[in-house]
Amino acid sequence: MKKHNFNAGPSVLPQFTIENTAKAILDFNGIGMSIMEISHRSKDFQPVMDEAEALFAELLDIPAGYKVLFLGGGASLQFCMVPFNLLEKKAAYLNTGTWASKAQKEAKLFGEVVEVASSKSANFNFIPKDYSIPTDADYFHITTNNTIFGTEIRKDIDSPVPLVADMSSDIFSRPVDVSKYGIIYGGAQKNLAPAGVTFVVVKEDLLGKVSRQIPTMLDYRTHIKESSMFNTPPVVPIYAALQTLKWLKNLGGLKVMEKMNIEKAEMLYNEIDRNKLFKGTAETEDRSIMNICFVMNDEYKDLEEEFGKFAAEKGMVGIKGHRSVGGFRASTYNALPKESVQALIDCMKEFEAKR
Ligand SMILES: *Cc1c(COP(=O)(O)O)cnc(C)c1O
Numbered sequence: 318m319k320k321h322n323f324n325a326g327p328s329v330l331p332q333f334t335i336e337n338t339a340k341a342i343l344d345f346n347g348i349g350m351s352i353m354e355i356s357h358r359s360k361d362f363q364p365v366m367d368e369a370e371a372l373f374a375e376l377l378d379i380p381a382g383y384k385v386l387f388l389g390g391g392a393s394l395q396f397c398m399v400p401f402n403l404l405e406k407k408a409a410y411l412n413t414g415t416w417a418s419k420a421q422k423e424a425k426l427f428g429e430v431v432e433v434a435s436s437k438s439a440n441f442n443f444i445p446k447d448y449s450i451p452t453d454a455d456y457f458h459i460t461t462n463n464t465i466f467g468t469e470i471r472k473d474i475d476s477p478v479p480l481v482a483d484m485s486s487d488i489f490s491r492p493v494d495v496s497k498y499g500i501i502y503g504g505a506q507k508n509l510a511p512a513g514v515t516f517v518v519v520k521e522d523l524l525g526k527v528s529r530q531i532p533t534m535l536d537y538r539t540h541i542k543e544s545s546m547f548n549t550p551p552v553v554p555i556y557a558a559l560q561t562l563k564w565l566k567n568l569g570g571l572k573v574m575e576k577m578n579i580e581k582a583e584m585l586y587n588e589i590d591r592n593k594l595f596k597g598t599a600e601t602e603d604r605s606i607m608n609i610c611f612v613m614n615d616e617y618k619d620l621e622e623e624f625g626k627f628a629a630e631k632g633m634v635g636i637k638g639h640r641s642v643g644g645f646r647a648s649t650y651n652a653l654p655k656e657s658v659q660a661l662i663d664c665m666k667e668f669e670a671k672r
Pocket of ligand 1: 485486
C-alpha cells in the first residue's frame, strides 16, 4: 500500500534526493567507491561542498557579506553557538514554543535574556505581535516555524538589532529576505536532507565582537575560514542536501515551492474547518503551512483513537499530534506530494460520513 508520509522530522524527502543519494552510496560518480569511503578533501567530494554552498545561496538569494556553513550538532547546538558568538550583554527572545524556549534557556548561560513576549499561557497557539525589541540587545531570536504547535512567522520581520532565526522546519518553504537577518540556522532533517547536517547562514560582520574566548569548534569564524571543512563534515547528508537543492531549482525555485505549499496547506485547513469532527488548534492568522495541527471537536473527542487507526489503515503515517498538543499533526513539508494531502482529506471525509 502507498504510504503518505506526514512525519514531523526526520520527514519525507524528494524521491530524486533518495535515489541519487542511494546511487552515490553504491558508486560515487562512477569512481568504483562509495561516497562514504573517500576523503572529504578529495577532488571528488570538494565540488559537492562547493556546489551545495553555491546553490543554497542562489536559491535563498543570499546577498554578499554572508557565508553558508554546513555543520554538525543539529539546531540544538546552535541554541548555544549563537549566544557564544554574539551575546556580550543582553539578548532578546520571542517565546513561541518548545524549541524557542530551549533556545532561550541556553542563552541565559551567557548573559541577560529578555523575553519580549510569549504565547505559553495559550499553549503557544498564536504568535505574539505586540512587543518591542530592546534596541540595546545584541540580537533578537525568533523561531520562524513552530514545528510542534503549528504556528509560523511567514513574513520577514523588521528588527532594530540583528535578527537570528531558527528555520529548521520551514527553510526553503518560501522566499526569504535574507538581508533582514543576521543568522539563519536549522537542522536539515525537516525540509532538506537526512539528519546529521545543520545549515547556518551567517552575516560575517556580526562576528568577533564578544569579549569571551570561544572554543575553536564553536566559533563560526573557524568554519567560515575553512569553508565547513575544519573537521570532517557530514558528507552523506550534505550530498543529499545538494540533491534536494537541485530538485528545488528544477521545480522553479522558492516562489513556485511556496505556491505549492500554500495550496496544500489551504486544502487541508479547508477540510479541517469544514469537517464537523475536527477543529484546528492554531489561531487562523498564524497557521503554519508546514505543520498542520488539529484535534477532534469536543463532542467527538472519544473518536480520536479510532480516527488514528482508520487513517493508518489507509496509509497515513506520522499524523499523531505531539503530546503537548494532542490530536493530530500533518506535516506538509516541501517534498510531500499534493496527492498525500488529498488522501488524508479523503480519509477525513470518509470517516465523517460514517457518523
Ligand atoms: C526539529 C527542530 C529543532 C531541533 O533540531 P535538532 O537538529 O534535532 O537539534 C530545533 N528547532 C526547530 C524549529 C525544530 O523543528
